[in-house]
Amino acid sequence: DSGVTQTPKHLITATGQRVTLRCSPRSGDLSVYWYQQSLDQGLQFLIQYYNGEERAKGNILERFSAQQFPDLHSELNLSSLELGDSALYFCASSVVAGVVSGANVLTFGAGSRLTVL
Amino acid sequence: AQKVTQAQTEISVVEKEDVTLDCVYETRDTTYYLFWYKQPPSGELVFLIRRNSFDEQNEISGRYSWNFQKSTSSFNFTITASQVVDSAVYFCALSGTSGSARQLTFGSGTQLTVLP
Numbered sequence: 001d002s003g004v005t006q007t008p009k010h011l012i013t014a015t016g017q018r019v020t021l022r023c024s025p026r027s028g029d030l031s032v033y034w035y036q037q038s039l040d041q042g043l044q045f046l047i048q049y050y051n052g053e054e055r056a057k058g059n060i061l062e063r064f065s066a067q068q069f070p071d072l073h074s075e076l077n078l079s080s081l082e083l084g085d086s087a088l089y090f091c092a093s094s095v096v097a098g099v100v101s102g103a104n105v106l107t108f109g110a111g112s113r114l115t116v117l
Numbered sequence: 118a119q120k121v122t123q124a125q126t127e128i129s130v131v132e133k134e135d136v137t138l139d140c141v142y143e144t145r146d147t148t149y150y151l152f153w154y155k156q157p158p159s160g161e162l163v164f165l166i167r168r169n170s171f172d173e174q175n176e177i178s179g180r181y182s183w184n185f186q187k188s189t190s191s192f193n194f195t196i197t198a199s200q201v202v203d204s205a206v207y208f209c210a211l212s213g214t215s216g217s218a219r220q221l222t223f224g225s226g227t228q229l230t231v232l233p
Contacts, residue, residue, distance in 0.1 A: 002161065033220075043208065043223040056220055090162060103150050103169065103212070106221060108162035 003027065004109035006091050012115045018079040021112045023091030025072055031055070031096040032074040033106060034066055038087040049074055050096060081116045088113050119144040121211050123224035130199055131232050138194040138227045140209030146170075146218055151185065151192045152210040156226070162208070168192065199231045 003026035013019055025032050034046040036059075045058035049068035060066075063081075068074040078085060092106035120143040130136045142151065153165040166176065168185050176183045180197045196203055209224040 002163075042225050045220045045222075048220065056217070058217070058220060088160065092162075103167070105152075105164055105167055107164065108154075110159070110161045113160075
């Protein structure tokens with residue numbers, strides 16, 4: 001158990017729908033990252049939050065949004081779902097010594113597998 | 118933009134064989150960090166190692182060893198005396214220290230299958 005908790009583990013939904021993925025970071029970690037893993041795109045960075053504030057954005061679609069709450073858990077909202085959004089969504093957390101550092105070791109959760117039918 | 122290339126898509130070996138997973142990277146940063154992660158069949162990503170660009174010493178941890186060569190921009194991973202439990206997808210990753218390069222960039226992964 002990595003200490004990063006993601007729910008749900010599996011989710012099946014239909015095109016056009018909206019889902020919310022939840023992540024609780026490892027105790028003491030202030031930074032949360034979301035990654036998408038798909039067969040065609042591989043592992044792609046979506047977004048990072050640090051202590052409630054957005055810190056970096058990657059290849060995140062406009063239909064997707066995220067936030068980090070005061071208790072440091074994070075949610076990734078995916079709306080107007082398309083078939084191509086089917087993927088494994090990972091949350092990761094890190095103890096960020098410096099928010100500009102690329103040295104952070106990310107601890108990943110087990111992922112949420114989203115299937116869009 | 119930074120890039121990580123894992124040219125070996127799939128490797129299959131017989132138990133007890135040694136196997137090397139290749140990783141080649143590109144970055145404009147002078148300071149950067151290299152990582153290896155393992156993704157077993159259960160799906161989670163497990164951190165294995167981090168090296169910084171100033172430390173070219175090879176590292177050994179049990180049956181695992183890593184060969185970092187800045188001159189060839191490579192960070193290869195060797196498993197000695199492989200075991201069935203080593204079967205997984207292995208990802209090499211890179212992060213820099215400037216702008217968007219601070220985020221982890223992953224290679225496409227190498228699927229390692231160790232046969233009994």
